[in-house]
Amino acid sequence: MFNLCKTRYRKHHQPKQQKFTHKLSLFIIVHLTFGISQSYALDLPKPLSLNDFITVDERQAKLGQLLFYDKILSGNQNISCGTCHHHDLGGSDGLSLGIGEGGNGIGTQRTPGIGTDKIKKRIPRNAQALWNLGAKEFKFLFHDGRLSKSNLYENGYNSPAEEWLPKGLTNLLAAQAMFPVTSQFEMAGNPKENQIAGATHDRIDHVWPIISKRVRNIPEYGEMFVSAFDHIENTADVTMVEIAEALSAFINLEWRSYDAPFDEFIAGNNNALTSAQKRGLDLFYNKADCASCHAGQLFTDHAFHALALPPFGPGRTRRFDPSARDVGRMAETDLLEDAYRFRTPSIRNVTLTGPYGHNGAYDTLESIVRHHLSPLKSLQQWEPKQAHLPDVPWVSQIDFLVHDDKREMARIKSSVDIKPMTLADNEIDDLLAFLTALEGKRADELPLGRPYEVPSKLPVD
Template identity: 45%
Template structure:
């Protein structure tokens, strides 16, 4: 795995994308940026099971922000890590794969219904960047709070009066952004949301790469790059423990979807009963896809806790143990072990879980069947997972800018 596995983008587009990624201007109430939930100092995510998006303040354990609209609910799914998602091997994104390469879709990328691309995107990352800005709990806010939220609520996403056009006009109104896009595009044509998505996608692809881990050095012939425990863990990972049946290839993912019974916590996606999340089947409409979620890459996995589509497991040990006994782990899960940031004030609260009937449905869908492992073998596998960390990637390549062209405040751990 090398940089040749990734597309290349102009440096000025990458730098422009960085500013947009960190700029709250793209949120309905101008109070949250993409980076608020996907920050380099927090493993390209936000280090909590479920994010407080719109209405929050700060990074990680965000709290209600004075002078902003209140947080209405937690984001239904864990903020996924971004490492290596710009590589050409990744053809689906999001936990449920709702953005995917598809030759039959407009401009070759499948988007959720009503959100089809209006122009070509330079990558999947560019396309996916256009969705969180439409989500009420993530960045848009709720009806009555701002013009973006009102457009989203009315189903007006595309077209000259849609939410995307309104956001593009916001960016266009900032002279520094207008000048940089003019230089980049060699055109003074009005900005389109695709210009913004392409810049953010270029930044994400360039910023979050983890391709120089001890494991990579070992594969290149450095037999001293892995400790004895890591070598034992590697043998288990690719052998007895069958981890590689799903976590395959250079990025340790088969890019597919599996039902592994991760405990469902928080509000869920509103699929059926309260707190339910049907995962992939909500996209495909296929019954066998119910409770299936995309296999995550394991690159930099030691940096990206908590784990699972709901962020239910706080440690590698806990999530590996879940894989060994998923039914028992699901049915006995204690939600107090996965505290989420409070929606008001400070601190954390215990998330709610679905009712017993829904838990049983999740359990019935599980397809995991891994041989028993000793505690020593589990520890060796965890040692190997740490060998997938690229030290040079920690924090991202460029990191956060000190300020952004809109003049809005950049989120900080110190807030």
């Protein structure tokens, strides 16, 4: 989901917008198609650099690479982090709503399983891309921001684990890595299927010791932890905290990207962008006002906005929700004004990470851009066939229940933070051209890549 038009949201219920104190006032030349040139003064962010990321221990990153693709972390040992955040798919899975624990394969070829192992429901939200999540400026993670930096529970974070999240996690990304393994439909499995699935229905922190024991009992992993963490002297000392720290180090190192044509341009190379990309840049920062939300080095304001995206799927429901739906940020804050608001994602490498939206409602960049220009009209015209949903007959009957719920649709339509805007087709083409200029040149040549095998000897997706 990205907010390409100006918003009108209630600032006192949003996190403070990042102050961009280091901007470059650049004078750019935009070459119009009919041969005339015009000059525009634009405030652009300073180039993203290594200093903007959390420092990584490469020993931990190499350990995290193996853990990321090792199914030993899942309840039934049949899914890994890499299954839904795969190198071949830009760090995501190419689906609107993913197929989690119980499925087979990756991406659009992933099947929902058979017999007692088949999935019970789709993953409620789109698998987020991992690009630049190791940047220091991130204050919230997950679509609804349910993980944030805070000392509310005296462990450094406000999270779904509340006071049960262990101390010792050094960064937000490491804290995030604690949670997929506890999710029934993502990695834990269903009750009575395995020890981890049972533990997660008991209390969330009962899961982590089981996983850490599994991992440290594999000799190769045990030796790597002792080598990678200075405070670990014996394999028995390894906990889920160290596992999460290793995963964080890998994601941070692996999915850094700041070598796009845009980065060359703001560093002073006026020839780094094509004429169409320059026109699109001007639209992005001026007429289309995309930068009011997609601001700064990472192209996000780290705030939450309601875009009236077409609803479908099981939804991330609360215990008392009467039907399948997703109220977004409100589920975390309990504030009615936060209903249907979701976090602005970074759009670096956005060309690699479709489908788009918190539920992957749109499968092309053009379609999500056009939605931003006229949200209510786009919502009205949206068709279920636009969703990338693998065929799962036993859950498909609820896929579009919420979309057919007139009352829920009315509530979504009443909560829209962006105003309609008109752009000509050629302007949309230029805007899309600029978005391609945010794709890193080495986005497909990452430092560590996917391992061929892992210490558990389980198959690697």
